Amino acid sequence: MSEHYFSQHPTSKVVEKEFVVKLKDKKVRFLSVSGVFSFGKADRASLMLIKHVPFLYGDVLDLGCGYGLIGIALKTIFVDINLYMSDVNERAVRYAKINAKNNNIFATVKAGDGFSVWNEKKFDFIVFNPPIAAGKKVWVKLIQDSKAHLKDDGALICVGFHNKAGKTVEREMKNVFSNVKTLAKSGGIHLYLSKKEVRR
Secondary structure: OOOOOOOOOOOOOOOEEEEEEEEOOEEEEEEEEOOOOOOOOOOHHHHHHHHHOOOOOOEEEEEOOOOOHHHHHHHHHOOOOEEEEEEOOHHHHHHHHHHHHHOOOOEEEEEOOOOHHHOOOOEEEEEEOOOHHHOHHHHHHHHHHHHHHEEEEEEEEEEEEHHHHHHHHHHHHHHHHOOOEEEEEEOOEEEEEEEOOOOO
16 A cells, blocks of 8 residues: 555655745745655645734644644744644654754644544644545544634634635535635635634
């Protein structure tokens, strides 16, 4: 069976490649690694999310964090957030910790499948670049499970290529939360937000 970036224990040869992401007046340096999504450069969808999230506060989870690209970049922009990151891929988690340390970012980083490592922990925001290659069943479940891990009035922010799986991402978010809005569009990529609305 071929190995994918969502494998729990990658066995492929470890190859590293460094790159820099420019964020306004700051530069963030990342050490990417083979066997983890977006090797060698920042992927377009993640960059779209990073550059178009309008605001964040409180406890923020980068779900399926890879080597920490989204979470670390967002913490660099929104310095007051409490950053949490997790991924099923243990190599990804190891490099997310390395990248956080190298960029002087404090983050709680855990290895585990989906929300299993967070127990009853709830977040103000969950940011998510769905692992489309893992199959619809996998990432749809993560969208479904996210609602239980959001605080009241918390939000799930997802990104996707609209003409690929993005339309399905949008539809599933609406099914789960009964609301979804498009925050931004660029180059066929859409950024979606769904809020956990609480009746008062």
